[in-house]
Amino acid sequence: MSFDLQAVTVRHRVGGDAPALHGIDLHLDAGEQVALIGPSGAGKTTLLHTLALAQRPASGSFAAFGRAAWSLSERERHRLRAQLFLAPQTPPLPPHQRVVAAVLAGRLPRWTLRRALASLFRPAEPEVAYQALARFSLEDKLYARVDRLSGGERQRCSLARLLVSDARALLVDEPLSALDPTLAVQTLQVLQQEAAARGALLVCSLHQVELALAHFPRVVGLRGGTVLFDAAASDVSDAMIAALYQNDGSPGNGDTADEARDAGAGNPSLPTAPVTRCF
Structure with a gap:
């Protein structure tokens, strides 16, 4: 098992007594592919940060790869983190860095300090970065500067970094927010x-509910810092989606999944990829 959370509560990092996550019970196994969905502020990002050992639970039991992560020494926990890759929604890529160096940062856990420093001046494995970028149709950006990329290109550059890592758990936060529907499907x-x-x-938070249901076998719905449902995608009903997003103020959240599909039917200008439904 990759992660085991029992009655886990996590507090907001800045201010407020209300927990960002409350009483979370969640079991995630190696090889699973899980989508996290829910309205803004539901706790999706906090959950990913908790899994990545970037945020410590205030209470409850939390184990990563069978180890009580927060009972380990800092050095042992650092080694454990090397098996995790967290891709944030807004990737922290240095603006004046070349894309090749940004992607190869995914190799840092396996490199010595000397090799890492040397790679800043002469990329150690440019062919590895090229191959990763090519999978996202970005190979022509290998030596471009990060600040010359569009928002969607920066997102995919960050995900190319994931590809060159050795991580056993891939934790991805809103990877499609700057992508068009066709690129979104390709990226997933x-x-x-x-x-x-x-x-x-693979644990991926998404606002595109249709893509989550179409591409992930397991879907976890978060609302108000708690798990509202944890089910196979085929078992998630329109009523469950409506309850997840009720009164959250998002445009069109009263539409059912079927209505979202019908909205794209018969419009030849839309791509043939599944309709991206945002909440």
Whole structure:
């Protein structure tokens, strides 16, 4: 098992007594592919940060790869973190860095300090970065500066970094927010193919409910810092989706999944990829 959370509560990092996550029970196995959905502020990002050992639970039991992570020494926990890859929604890529260096940062856990420093001046494995970028159709950006990329290109550059890592758990936060529907599907396919190839756990937070239901076998719905449902995608009903997003103020959240599909039917200008439904 990759992660085991029992009655886990996590507090907001800045201010407020209300927990960001409350009483979370969740079991995630190696090789699973899981989508996290829910309204803004539901706790999806906090959960990913908790899994990545970037945020310590205030209470409850939390184990990563069978080890009580927060009972370990800092050095042992650092080694454990090397098996995890967290891809944030807004990737922290240095603006004046070349894309090749940004992607190869995914190799840092396996490199010595000397090799890492040397790679800043002369990339150690440019062919590895090129191959990763090519899977996202970004190979022509290998030596571009990060600040010359569009928002969607920066997101995919960050995900190319994931591809060159050795992580056993891939934790991805809103990877599609700056992508058009066709690129969104392509990006999900690359992530899922990579996770399957290495037998890694993939946990991905999404606002595109239709893509979550169409591409992930397991869907976890978060609302108000708690798990509202944890089910196979085929078992998630329109009523469950409506309850998850009720009164959250998002445009069109009263539409059912079927209505979202019908909205795209018969419009030849839309791509043939599954309709991206945002909440």
